[in-house]
Amino acid sequence: MLKKLAYITLFAVALTSCSDTLDDINKNPNATETPLAPYLLTGTLKQGADLYWGSTNNFDSSLLFAQHWAKIQYTEPDRYDVSNTSFTTLWNTGYATLITDLNTILNFPEQQANSNYKGIALTLRSWTFLLLTDAYGSIPYKEAGLKVTPAYNTQKEVYTGLLEDLKQAQSLLSPSKGTVTGDLVYKGDVLKWKKLVNSLRLRIALRIADREPALAKQAAIEATTDAGGLIGSNSETFQFIYTSSPQQNPASAWFETRDDYRISKTMVDKLYELSDPRLPVYAQLPSDASVGKYVGGGNGLSNSDANSQGFAKTSKPGTYFLTSASPAVIFSYAEVLFNLSEAVARGYIAGDAEQLYKNAITASLNQFGITNATVISSYLNQPTVKYDAANYAKSIGTQKWIAFFGQGLDAFAEWRRLDYPVLTAGPATVLDGKIPSRFFYPGTEQSLNGSSYQAAIAVQGKDLLTTKLWFDVK
Template sequence: MLKKIAYITLFALTLTSCSDTLDDINKNPNATETPLAPYLLTGSLKQGADLYWGDANNFNSSLLFVQHWAKIQYTEPDRYDVSNTSFTSLWNTGYATLITDLNTILNFPEAQANSNYKGIALTLRSWTFLLLTDAYGNIPYKEAGKKVTPAYDSQKDVYTGLLEDLKQAQSLLGTTNGAVTGDLVYKGDITKWKKLVNSLRLRIALRISDKEPELAKQAAIDATSDAAGVFTSNNDTFKFTYISSPQQNPASAWFETRDDFRISKTMVDKLTELSDPRLPVYAQLPSDASVGKYVGGGNGLSNSDANSQGFAKTSKPGTYFLTSTSPAVIVSYSETLFNLAEAAARGFISGDAEQLYKSAITASFNQFGVTDAAVISNYLNQASVQYDASNYAKSIGTQKWIAFYGQGLDAFTEWRRLDYPVLTAGPATVLDGKIPSRFFYPGTEQSLNGTSYQAAITAQGKDLLTTKLWFDAK
């Protein structure tokens, strides 16, 4: 019942009148006169999941860049034939909705939001900023929400600032710091929120590991030595579980009326090569029963070549991802184990990198319903899957890419950072054989925040899809 009420009241507005004499006439007796922390929290979780899992930032962009999905018609995004209007959703919703609403919670007096609400809001705001800087690079951070034309901060400063913000979030969260309602993810379980904070701190530590190794090492130590710990099972995974229409998973909503995506041939070929039992979860058999096997779509094809592959002869993404109640996984236990494996491989923390790597793959299998121990053992014992200590980036990068299936924004970031697997741009792509390295800034930044925008590209490089971001510049 709480979930239904939260959805219904998600966007309750405070009504104000044009003049004092019309106050009573204009008041809606059913409206909320002041924003309430539970409703703002519910709205932020739902809108954040939609933003992360929806078409603009996921399956119509980043999932194509990392070749998880491919387009079988309307192939312009898969050929990178896009403009600075293509990437406005992440920016506009991130700043105008998520960060604005989360700042509202942070600015509430204690009577309106206890410290647990504020710790959760700071955690979600940090995650939002992380998505923004991973995608665009330099972004407004310190002045965001404080000035009409905020300055952009360097990506390094954003990452280091977020580590401090998450440290503060951890200090705000406590099991005796008050009850939380409106939490559709963890149901007010503060111990899980505290694990998420540390898992995000570990994620950021690896984001900066190639550029600031000493700071990264300390951040990894801080995250893993904190008493709250990091994720320890799939039950800790940070995911938003959808319900029925009109609050269904956005991929499900898309496929109800459209048919322009297939699982990528790159992914199908890799899973087939490894006899990976996740293939029937990640893909559907073609509707033409005579095909009898999973067939991926080529990335970066012209519209005619993409169409000619055959709608009935190619595999759609798996039904696991396309049902109304499919969850939007945002931070998984599997990712955290991969991050622990890499942190150990880099010497940041103690631990058996190989065993953590195997545990990460196992956690991914379990996440997608593969639990047979013999099947998992056979998979892990393949020479092409076994951990290569001399090239941990290849082992971890390849398996992380597979495990991140469906999580386009983070798969895109980790692929850029680790440089594995090696991907090749499709034949009809328009970036001279290159795959994008970032999102364009929205065109409105040039017109509405021009001075800050110009300073940002002067510092970072031209506003191109191929400009390498700070964390990615080798």
């Protein structure tokens, strides 16, 4: 009996020892036991910039839809011949990486993340949700990160919820509420974050303007009268500054090994039409010196027709966008001024819509290194550029489209909202002459969150590229 008890005791000890050993083996020696807010913030800013400026959501989709760029080979995305696997990166990275990490900061106790970290996290989370709803429409919002199969909220619910989230973010941010490290954009300057918050509120106010004008006006007034102010100069533009490989601009990394994009003919033709001084910034001269002028690539061409334009006879996007350290601009001063101009034109706030429009164009020209006052004045005084008070959407929409060059997701959103410039689908596109109005939901939503997905499309409309979203009323 004693011998039997000894065996049982020895077996139990062995099991315990084995379990302890397995626990040790399963630990990642490079991982911190407790994630730190500065590291999560740094990672979110870098991954967010990569997501916004990277291939899948930018130059392989939204930049093509908005006809900023065009494909000269492998033209399927430019012909909209894509599937629901084509748009998974924005969804997966947005939810599984950005929102997850930002929620971690928001859930930290005060000793791990002060109020300013949480205000910044809530701001960045709001920006991420805004990208998602602008692209897909209805999305998991209120239950995101709380349930395995979260319900979708309508686009109206998301926009109005984000306005409230940004109010809360504003209340959390104060220079007196602790220092912030790990901030690669504003270097812990909480006052600049407060300006970004209000700028995002104004952006959302205009997103909902055609559907909820009373709420849009209220939101615009609150955003523009808040003591925190708005982004007020190009030095306050919200942008991620890249360095050298491997921390380089995603477009730069792409063009090091690939050559399948050109600046769109639509953009080049418009810039020539307006004698726009941004043309040599936005485009490179073709490598065939005999061409001697900028030549854009046609959108929506077959592979053979795209190839036949000539790799050496067409213009790549400008080197400004293709160097390792090219910035990922996410919210520019020019956009703030365009938004203020529109808010005045709609009667939401007081001001001079025409002067704000001119200031917005000037800010964009300055952003791209064009500072000569004579050049700027000459450009602004052209009849084709002058502000048209009778059709502010055309004036602002066209110039905003130009100013957004490279910012595909927002250029695509604003083109759908303002309907200018008038774009035409290419000859080999597959949507019966239509340009996409949204992204497909990822196929995994159908298989892993099927009930919520089905409920969403029952309200929003079929999961098609041509289904118009709530904010896109025309």
